[in-house]
Amino acid sequence: AQSVTQLDSQVPVFEEAPVELRCNYSSSVSVYLFWYVQYPNQGLQLLLKYLSGSTLVKGINGFEAEFNKSQTSFHLRKPSVHISDTAEYFCAVSVVGAQKLVFGQGTRLTINP
Amino acid sequence: GAVVSQHPSWVICKSGTSVKIECRSLDFQATTMFWYRQFPKQSLMLMATSNEGSKATYEQGVEKDKFLINHASLTLSTLTVTSAHPEDSSFYICSATPGLAAKETQYFGPGTRLLVL
Numbered sequence: 001a002q003s004v005t006q007l008d009s010q011v012p013v014f015e016e017a018p019v020e021l022r023c024n025y026s027s028s029v030s031v032y033l034f035w036y037v038q039y040p041n042q043g044l045q046l047l048l049k050y051l052s053g054s055t056l057v058k059g060i061n062g063f064e065a066e067f068n069k070s071q072t073s074f075h076l077r078k079p080s081v082h083i084s085d086t087a088e089y090f091c092a093v094s095v096v097g098a099q100k101l102v103f104g105q106g107t108r109l110t111i112n113p
Numbered sequence: 114g115a116v117v118s119q120h121p122s123w124v125i126c127k128s129g130t131s132v133k134i135e136c137r138s139l140d141f142q143a144t145t146m147f148w149y150r151q152f153p154k155q156s157l158m159l160m161a162t163s164n165e166g167s168k169a170t171y172e173q174g175v176e177k178d179k180f181l182i183n184h185a186s187l188t189l190s191t192l193t194v195t196s197a198h199p200e201d202s203s204f205y206i207c208s209a210t211p212g213l214a215a216k217e218t219q220y221f222g223p224g225t226r227l228l229v230l
Contacts, residue, residue: 036221043206044208049218094217099217100159
C-alpha cells in the first residue's frame with residue numbers, strides 16, 4: 001500500500017520569503033505524484049504533477065517541485081510567497097496505471113506580512 | 114478546461130432526511146468520478162469510486178446503503194446521504210478524471226458543506 005507523509009502540519013513564513021513544503025511517500029511500485037492547494041471552504045486545485053520525465057516540475061502560481069526517487073520525496077517550493085498563497089497544501093500519490101489518490105495530511109501555509 | 118461543479122455548495126437539513134449532492138464535469142466527459150469526505154482541519158478521505166453505468170466501489174468502512182452513489186452519465190454523478198444524522202455533517206468533495214487520455218489526474222469540485230441538525 002502507498003502512504004504519504006507531509007512532515008510539517010503548519011508552516012509560517014513572511015511575505016516574499018522562500019518556502020519549502022515537504023512530502024515523502026512510500027510505495028513498492030512506481031507512482032505518480034501530485035500537489036494540490038485548497039483555499040478556505042473550497043475544493044482542491046491542482047498545482048502540479050509528476051508523471052514521468054524531468055524530475056523538476058513547474059506548476060501554477062510560481063510553484064515547483066522536485067521528484068527524488070532515491071529519497072522518495074516530492075518537496076514543493078516557491079522562491080517568493082505572497083499573502084494570497086495562504087492555504088492548505090496536499091501532497092498525493094497514485095500508483096501508475098491506477099486512479100485512486102492517497103493524500104497526505106496537509107500542510108497549512110500561513111503568510112505573514 | 115477540466116472544470117468540475119457541485120450543487121449545492123451548502124445544505125442544512127433535519128436529522129432523518131435525505132440529501133442529494135450533484136457533481137458535474139462541465140467541459141469534459143468523466144468516465145470515473147470520486148467522492149471524498151473531509152472533516153475540519155483533516156485530509157480527504159475517499160468514500161467511493163464510481164464509473165459511468167456501473168455500480169460504485171466503496172471504500173472499507175463506508176456504508177453503501179447510507180451513501181448512495183449514481184453515475185448515470187459521463188458528466189453527472191450524484192451522492193445521496195440517506196437518513197442523515199448529525200455525525201454525517203461534513204464537507205463532501207467530488208472529483209473526476211477526463212478519461213483515458215488523462216485518467217491519472219483528478220479534477221476537484223468546489224465541495225458541498227452539509228450540516229445536519
